[in-house]
Amino acid sequence: MDTALAPAGPYLSPSLAFSEETAEAEEIVWWIVVVGIAYAIALAYAAYCRHKGGSPDIQFGWTGFKVVCRSN
Numbered sequence: 001m002d003t004a005l006a007p008a009g010p011y012l013s014p015s016l017a018f019s020e021e022t023a024e025a026e027e028i029v030w031w032i033v034v035v036g037i038a039y040a041i042a043l044a045y046a047a048y049c050r051h052k053g054g055s056p057d058i059q060f061g062w063t064g065f066k067v068v069c070r071s072n
Contacts (some may be wrong), residue, residue: 042067 042065046056049069059066 038065041065045069 039060042058045067046058046069049056049067052069054069054071057068057070059068
């Protein structure tokens with residue numbers, strides 16, 4: 001059984017039309033990365049505090065992370 005598929009005409013690549021601005025999504029991604037790195041630093045300091053025998057307390061607010069190391 002021989003079959004042949006012949007194109008109907010010359011191939012035209014599909015065109016995408018997107019009229020909205022996507023620059024805002026990039027800023028949100030960077031904000032999440034910055035907050036994630038700050039949280040990792042806060043966790044590292046809390047681990048250091050616990051290693052030294054203290055009791056860490058991590059708080060998050062509008063100004064960032066606050067890590068307090070209380071001695072036992």
